[in-house]
Amino acid sequence: MPALFDAVLxxxxxxLILGHRLSEWCGHAPMLEEDLALPNxxxxxxxxxxTLYDYAAQLEGKGRSEDDLAFLRVEREYRNLLICExxxxxxxxxxxxQLYFAAFMEPYWAAAVDSPDAVIRGVAGKAMKEMAYHVxxxxxxxxxxxxxxxxxxxxxxxxxxxxxxxxGEIFEESAASAALVAEGVLPARAGMRPAWxxxxxxxxxxxxxxxxxxxxPQTGGRRGLHGEHLGHLLAEMQYLQRAYPGATW
Amino acid sequence: xxxxxxxxxxxxxxxxxxxxxxxxxxxxxxxxxxxxxxRDVYTRRGEGVSIWVVPSxxxxxxxxxxxxxxxxxxxxKIYRHPSFYDIPxxxxxx
Numbered sequence: 373m374p375a376l377f378d379a380v381l382x383x384x385x386x387x388l389i390l391g392h393r394l395s396e397w398c399g400h401a402p403m404l405e406e407d408l409a410l411p412n413x414x415x416x417x418x419x420x421x422x423t424l425y426d427y428a429a430q431l432e433g434k435g436r437s438e439d440d441l442a443f444l445r446v447e448r449e450y451r452n453l454l455i456c457e458x459x460x461x462x463x464x465x466x467x468x469x470q471l472y473f474a475a476f477m478e479p480y481w482a483a484a485v486d487s488p489d490a491v492i493r494g495v496a497g498k499a500m501k502e503m504a505y506h507v508x509x510x511x512x513x514x515x516x517x518x519x520x521x522x523x524x525x526x527x528x529x530x531x532x533x534x535x536x537x538x539x540g541e542i543f544e545e546s547a548a549s550a551a552l553v554a555e556g557v558l559p560a561r562a563g564m565r566p567a568w569x570x571x572x573x574x575x576x577x578x579x580x581x582x583x584x585x586x587x588x589p590q591t592g593g594r595r596g597l598h599g600e601h602l603g604h605l606l607a608e609m610q611y612l613q614r615a616y617p618g619a620t621w
Numbered sequence: 622x623x624x625x626x627x628x629x630x631x632x633x634x635x636x637x638x639x640x641x642x643x644x645x646x647x648x649x650x651x652x653x654x655x656x657x658x659x660r661d662v663y664t665r666r667g668e669g670v671s672i673w674v675v676p677s678x679x680x681x682x683x684x685x686x687x688x689x690x691x692x693x694x695x696x697x698k699i700y701r702h703p704s705f706y707d708i709p710x711x712x713x714x715x
Contacts, residue, residue, distance in 0.1 A: 403626070403648060404647075404648075404662075405647050405648060405649060405658035405661065405662055406658075408661045408662050408665070409657070409658065409661040409662075412661050412665065505660075508657070509657050509661075512653055512654060512657065513654075516650065516651075516654070
């Protein structure tokens with residue numbers, strides 16, 4: 373089932389790469405409370421990625437493990453959304469990126485709990501609750517920073533200007549995922565648009581933010597066309613497995 | 622940070638039927654973020670089913686300097702402990 377392998381890998385890559393990004397805050401967050409909250413969220417995402425990689429490895433049946441898939445591919449083989457690899461920037465940018473992603477994944481997983489695929493169903497049931505919390509946590513910060521001090525409002529607006537152009541790609545279907553949507557295994561991404569628009573609209577209204585026009589939407593992650601930042605992320609993330617192949621702990 | 626961001630006391634109910642118990646404190650800008658921070662800081666290992674957060678400044682504490690007159694007078698009033706009654710065996714454990 374090559375389409376299912378590809379589609380599961382896409383979802384796994386989204387969660388691993390964004391999870392790794394969040395984990396970069398560990399020890400660097402602006403306050404102790406967030407220093408725990410951000411790695412908590414990172415671990416939610418990495419936990420989901422592990423289950424999906426493990427499933428993808430079984431589907432492939434070529435003896436690769438979840439670790440091989442996570443750590444031993446090259447940049448062009450990663451299929452994650454571009455928004456997941458965007459640098460952390462400041463706290464405003466990190467929180468907005470999390471909100472954009474989670475506001476999509478919450479209804480997506482909620483729709484996937486009826487999937488005929490038992491693994492997808494299992495992941496969905498757990499992940500939809502985690503994503504609901506990410507929306508709440510990131511959303512409350514976006515509201516407070518957007519409608520906060522002069523400095524925080526300016527940073528939040530800058531984050532929207534930087535990241536909004538990556539949101540269109542979230543709703544795109546790859547050839548693999550389109551095939552699975554047709555079979556009823558995965559929910560249609562475009563179907564999440566109304567829910568996403570509603571949540572972002574409510575939060576932006578409270579945060580005094582406006583969604584900008586996007587003249588040049590950024591896309592390409594599903595085809596392995598990434599920005600220059602992913603290579604740096606992979607260099608750090610893969611270092612241990614590359615330097616000490618097969619290392620375990 | 623600590624000067625601008627208020628301090629909150631966190632109370633967790635470990636399971637239904639038990640009362641909320643003080644577990645610690647944290648900094649947060651308001652009550653909504655305080656609840657979220659409490660969830661992230663104090664319930665990561667399944668410690669509870671309910672959280673209260675209270676502004677630390679809302680708590681009035683007894684003065685340690687008054688401990689002698691506040692607490693020590695009870696030390697010799699053992700008759701206040703209900704341990705001098707004969708309880709019929711049929712009543713069982715109380």
